[in-house]
Amino acid sequence: MKFGVLRFPGSCDEVDALEAARRVGDAELIWHGSRDLKGSDAIVVPGGFSYGDYLRAGAIARFSPAMESVIDFAADGGLVLGICNGFQVLCEARLLPGALLANENLHFTFRQVELEVLNSGGAFTRACALDQCLSIPAKHSWGRYHADPDTLAAMDSSGQLILRYAPGQNFNGSLHDIAGVCNERGNVFGLMPHPEHAVDELIGGSADGLKIFESMRMTVEGVHA
Amino acid sequence: MRARVLIRPKAGILDPQGAAVERALPALGFAGVGNVHVGRLVELDVENEAQLQPMCERLLANPLVEDYEVQLLDGGS
Amino acid sequence: MRARVLIRPKAGILDPQGAAVERALPALGFAGVGNVHVGRLVELDVENEAQLQPMCERLLANPLVEDYEVQLLDGGS
């Protein structure tokens, strides 16, 4: 399978995501100005600061030509993973419900966090076990997930709350400790922590993030856990 | 025409920046301050003022979490 | 009394946020936009309006790089 990883001028973690994806399949970078997704089976919108993230994180990036194609791709059921800034972009593009606000501590914060898998049946977590704990680093200033109560209730009942910060790990003040959510259809997933930075024990001591990429491969290739 | 857009966190959404200012002011000797909110200010020249609302909806504000208010600053030009 | 403080980048100081918005708007089909500046908005209740200026100088604005403007919103309280 082939991952396409978007690259904005201000992307920072796109090469990390590319290399992480290459551990489970092929992967290629896609320039923000291009509408051609190069036949990708899944898209990663990576971390960083897309267009400088002035105004609001992701606000400008969502209008890029590449994102227009990603919106169509998602509408056709294609898998789209948004990491950190990518999550913000997907929310701004309304591919995911809710919004990401300034961390409650008002600081950029980098910390290894423990995440609980709330739904291991979906396209992005099928390589995980239910309630499994993943050790993955998070690093952001705008990671406080917010959605209105009705939306949250609906998301909860339809299994869209995928990852949650383990007790004591939610430094950004996200509602209900939410770390990662998917859309109703289950083919678009965003999370603030960085799975691409937890794919090699040598670098950071955890390879738990690989499970996300592995799950996507299984989904695309029709493998069931 | 010069226009000003005031963008504020929607009521009911935690505003940690406002809270931080509210906490800091008494420590600096400013008493009697309350209900502090911090938002964004965008000022710009526009030719067509009818564009301001869609601009806010699409880019300048995020209507899910922010309210905005448009002010026209002068009639000229 | 409710007060509003508008905080803007000082003239001549680089305003990357304003520049980013100015670049983005035409691409979204909003033509004829110029001179865009992005700043901050602080709204608060104060008992003593004479405190507003020192508050701005000391906490709300950074006078080295920002100008501020105080608006009083109503007489009541």
Add this chain to the structure above:
Amino acid sequence: MPESAMLPTLDDALALGLTQAEYELVCEKQSRPPNQVELAMYSLLWSEHCAYKHSKKLLRTLPTEGEHVVMGPGENAGAVDVGGGLVCAFKVESHNHPSAVEPFQGAATGVGGILRDIFAIGARPIAVLDSLRFGEPTSGRSRYLLDGAVSGIGHYGNSIGVPTVGGEVYFEAPYEQNCLVNAMALGLAGRERLVRSAAAGPGNVVVLFGASTGRDGIGGASVLASAELGDDGEGKRPTVQVGDPFEEKKLMECSLELLERGLIVSLQDLGAAGLTSSASEMASKGEVGIDIDVASVPLREADMEPFEVMVSESQERMLCVVEPANVAAVMELCEKWEVGGAAIGTVTDTGRMRVLHDGELVGDMPVRALVDDCPLYDLDPHKPSHQIYPPPVATLAGEPTPAQALLALLSSPNLASRRPLFERYDAIVQSRTVRRPEQADAAVLALPASEGEPDVRAALAVSIDCNGRRVAADPYTGTVEAVLECASNLACVGAEPLGTTNNLNFGNPEKPHIAWQLSEAVRGLGDACRALSAPIVGGNVSLYNEGATGPIYPTPVIGMVGRLPDARRAAQMGFARAGDAIALVGAFWPSLAASELAKLRGEALPDGLGRIDVEAVRATQAAVMDAVRTGELSSAHDIAEGGLAVALAECCLAGGLGAEVSVSTSPETALTVLFGEASGGFLLSGERGRLLELAERVPLELIGTVGSDALTISLTDAGEALSVDLNDMGAAHAALGKLF
């Protein structure tokens, strides 16, 4: 040459910081009084910052050559060979004054500046480290500066995608009025990709690319503004430079792609003194001339005068020399990365730096005079008859018990955990960071796997250090200690030093006692780097760091880069396994003089530190490095501020394990043995037998065992000296959190 504007006077020259003799020399070099543009340019290039007037002669004594050195001082950054066809470029630079004025932007643009130095020589930046000094955190201003500087560094580094992997911060009263913000950056490049800044090829085009030019940082030179402009008020003269990391990100990618595609002849960043310095240095290094037309420079503000364009310090700009045939391709690439680009001049064979405005000549100077002919001054060093720094204010009263002293030290601003700071930095972007802050004494960054052995990745190790209080007590020995400390940090992760950079932060060198500090420090720096075969490949000098209450502590910040063959074996500093033996390694002769404990007790600085046996320290470092490289140790940590007890506590806290330790001493010398400081001591843990093998090479004493939930230290003849719970140590160590 039209003398349109009024000719500036001697008074203008003095206001711009030139001496009368220097001004007269300028007149001589020009064969006439300089005009406005020329005087502005001379005054900057002949400033201490650009001309190193008071330090150049000393710097010439430093060792700059060695087997690993690929590029020594003189270029934008130095570089060492790290194997596999790769070089590591690195340099440290100060942004002290701008940070004192506006800490967020000052620190942010400091990071931006040092990153440009790295990619200016063709290397992709892979890491940043910071070195900060503030007054005691009891001062509100110090906390404000700390918060602003840390936020600014994080803002820039995080946004541009370069990890901040390490650093240091000290709080001492002499920095209250004069904080230090130094930033170091590292980059990687293919050996053949390195590019120099020398302009070459008369007829070639000079292209300025990146951000547009505004009145940023014009500061002092604004005395030259013509009257018509001057009356428009201060708003027109912003001196705070605002950094835009997004612009720099694009500039960096654009620069690297220009080099990769072979489109440019040479490259240079714009830093202090803007176009003036960049263009003149490029011309000087290439022994050519350059013509620049300021009317071609893209401006952020419409009505800038030629001298303003030449001296503007607007950030995020680069200058390159391009063959005419490649100009179109260069512009195309600038467009791709959405950075502005403009041909603003040409390389000439005149040896002159000529400034034009729409074709009209407004400045004309010999490049040599501008760049090389600034007079250099001899220092007049004299050791002061008494210690010039007042004793620190005591914060630990009476005769503390060892447990009280340990907790006081762990919670003291200089020793408390830096976690609240480094959590504001992205330390992992680019997927190289094998050891993050607080995991090991040095940051460790994996290099690409070699072709033959895909499983084994070598790594770089990097450390930055200087204890200014100890340098104040003894400039020579204190500087030697700082260099040794860096090398010890590298040894703990199994790395051998390859090269060194330094930032000499001192007071006013025209004062004999500061001149003495500076000369002694440079002598120590040279001796130590020679002894370690870790030559100096670059650096920076920041002088005149004085406030109303006196000079800063002399602060020669040392940055050292080393290499280890197998990243997997980089040791961690935390104890890892209950039951492991703990060894004290090295000829370790601690003393309380100038120690952290002495500071907490308000003791005056001593006149001189004990001599160091550098060869013995070096031998210990080599033995530790070899032992770490076997991968058979559980942990390694060197003993620094706070002495043995604090080092043990740090091993416990990092590993979440206690220890039982017994040291041979009597109650009278207990505090010295527990908290005294000296170079050359290490704590290793691991299997007893494995540790004992080391005893054949270096002094080694088994002092205890890892385990339990407390650190317990007993004295051989006097029973238990202290026993402190891990939780209590952890709470003390977290003291810095309250400052943010």
